[in-house]
Amino acid sequence: MKQEDLVIYEEQIEKIEGALKRLIKDAQAKCVLLVDKDGHLITRQGFTQSLDTTALAALLAGSFASTREIARLVGEPEFSVLFHQGKKDHIHITLVGERTILAVIFDDRTTIGMVRLYAKETSEDLERILSLAHREEAMAKPEGKTDRGSEFSTSLESRLDDIFSEQP
Amino acid sequence: MASINYAFKEISCKIVFYGPGLSGKTTNLQYVHLKIPAKSRGELISLATDQDRTLYFDFLPLDIGKIHGFSTKFQLYTVPGQVYYNATRKLVLRGVDGLVFVADSQKSKMDENVESLQNLADNLGEYGYSREKIPLVFQYNKRDLSLLNSVEELQQALNPKGYPHFESVATKGVGVFDTLKCISKLVLDQAKRKELFPDRKMEVVEADKISPERTPSPVATAGQATEAAILSPADAPTPTAQTTVVEEETVPVAEKRTTPREVAQENEPEVGLKVEEVPQKEGDPMVQPPRQESPTVISWSAGKSGKRAKGRGFFLWRLLNKLLNR
Numbered sequence A: 001m002k003q004e005d006l007v008i009y010e011e012q013i014e015k016i017e018g019a020l021k022r023l024i025k026d027a028q029a030k031c032v033l034l035v036d037k038d039g040h041l042i043t044r045q046g047f048t049q050s051l052d053t054t055a056l057a058a059l060l061a062g063s064f065a066s067t068r069e070i071a072r073l074v075g076e077p078e079f080s081v082l083f084h085q086g087k088k089d090h091i092h093i094t095l096v097g098e099r100t101i102l103a104v105i106f107d108d109r110t111t112i113g114m115v116r117l118y119a120k121e122t123s124e125d126l127e128r129i130l131s132l133a134h135r136e137e138a139m140a141k142p143e144g145k146t147d148r149g150s151e152f153s154t155s156l157e158s159r160l161d162d163i164f165s166e167q168p
Numbered sequence B: 001m002a003s004i005n006y007a008f009k010e011i012s013c014k015i016v017f018y019g020p021g022l023s024g025k026t027t028n029l030q031y032v033h034l035k036i037p038a039k040s041r042g043e044l045i046s047l048a049t050d051q052d053r054t055l056y057f058d059f060l061p062l063d064i065g066k067i068h069g070f071s072t073k074f075q076l077y078t079v080p081g082q083v084y085y086n087a088t089r090k091l092v093l094r095g096v097d098g099l100v101f102v103a104d105s106q107k108s109k110m111d112e113n114v115e116s117l118q119n120l121a122d123n124l125g126e127y128g129y130s131r132e133k134i135p136l137v138f139q140y141n142k143r144d145l146s147l148l149n150s151v152e153e154l155q156q157a158l159n160p161k162g163y164p165h166f167e168s169v170a171t172k173g174v175g176v177f178d179t180l181k182c183i184s185k186l187v188l189d190q191a192k193r194k195e196l197f198p199d200r201k202m203e204v205v206e207a208d209k210i211s212p213e214r215t216p217s218p219v220a221t222a223g224q225a226t227e228a229a230i231l232s233p234a235d236a237p238t239p240t241a242q243t244t245v246v247e248e249e250t251v252p253v254a255e256k257r258t259t260p261r262e263v264a265q266e267n268e269p270e271v272g273l274k275v276e277e278v279p280q281k282e283g284d285p286m287v288q289p290p291r292q293e294s295p296t297v298i299s300w301s302a303g304k305s306g307k308r309a310k311g312r313g314f315f316l317w318r319l320l321n322k323l324l325n326r
């Protein structure tokens, strides 16, 4: 596995959010989250106000990671879909490409079948969009040396002082 | 690895607290959670057994606000220390941007410390991560107890190459924030070096600073609210509430009051560090921080491969002096 930062550009996010909005509409879901496998939330759509999406992202990634280990132990390359059934709300989780996870939260206004169908479509769309992101990242990276080192360093320092200095 | 979102101007980094069972990793996070104001942190989530032992991980998200216009977040994780939890411990390491090794200073725990450090090296190796590129800080915890190893003994056994280290009493909070601040800075300096805060977005950043009213990110506005309204008219959010960028105040003052201090740093004497070699750089090292190819200051201690760390160079050396001399 390579050490690679996940970089999302503005142009990508528009396309990603478009795809997520379509998914919500088509599948009649409540909300969707797109999460980096390392647990960082990439973006979300739909009704997420009442959700602690940061924590959710970390836990979804953790859950997916452990499921993947379980798969390995039973001799499966990967469980590509994960489904948690609740009393009211359910979560359907799919892998998007190599390093992102799409989680759809829905209730009984729709069905698992609908969600599965559209989540699969969407994850294919997203995979395309994200791989585009990677390509552009590779192209954008090498040049453009920056001369803001010192300014950055001190602004960072004072910021960390502010936050991490203990209250009396 | 870090996740950078240029649309939301957000950067998110993962810091993992590693170490043997009961060394105080969870206590570190609990203290940080207790002391940091609620607006800068999320909830502390612990996946623990009935006996309060970490089963999978603890998780604490921090939002330290804007740095160079980027909303900057840290995700703090701990791993379960017990030897038999290696499967889950390894999963938590995935995508790590910075490491804090929390060692138990008690004499009786030295073997466990060494074993855990070796396990860390092994797990990083299995992921194919190049260990030298991941910032690392040591914390020698439980300094309040008796029958302790001296710091010199700990340094020799765990950290012969002199990564930054701190003494701590995590239960009382001693050393906790020093450790956190150091690793945060190393991680963000690394992100900076990798040019994850790019110049090409600077115009946007400056504009932010000038106008006191934050303009919400264009991609995270009305469309979503409409969508939500269709789904759930009763509790539809207002458009203003629906934004993915975490609320925080820009702090132009903090960002500007910096230059004099920085200049002062230039003349600081070099003190108190076991530095192997001090890289000589032509020109002003502050203007052009050394790249990955530059000479080594510090190298990894636990690994068997004996590979040298590359490239933190002068930048880190300065930083260490700064932090250790405060």
Ligand SMILES: Nc1nc2c(ncn2[C@@H]2O[C@H](COP(=O)(O)OP(=O)(O)O)[C@@H](O)[C@H]2O)c(=O)[nH]1
Residues within 6 Å of the ligand: B019, B020, B021, B022, B023, B024, B025, B026, B027, B028, B054, B078, B081, B141, B142, B143, B144, B145, B168, B169, B170, B171, B172
């Ligand atoms: N005396 C003392 N006890 C500590 C210190 N830090 C942690 N502990 C205690 O050590 C035990 C294990 O701590 P914990 O944070 O759960 O360890 P973890 O397994 O590394 O997460 C708890 O009972 C803590 O209260 C310290 O600095 N001094």
Ligand SMILES: [Mg+2]
Residues within 6 Å of the ligand: B025, B026, B027, B053, B054, B078, B079, B080, B081
């Ligand atoms: Mg613990």
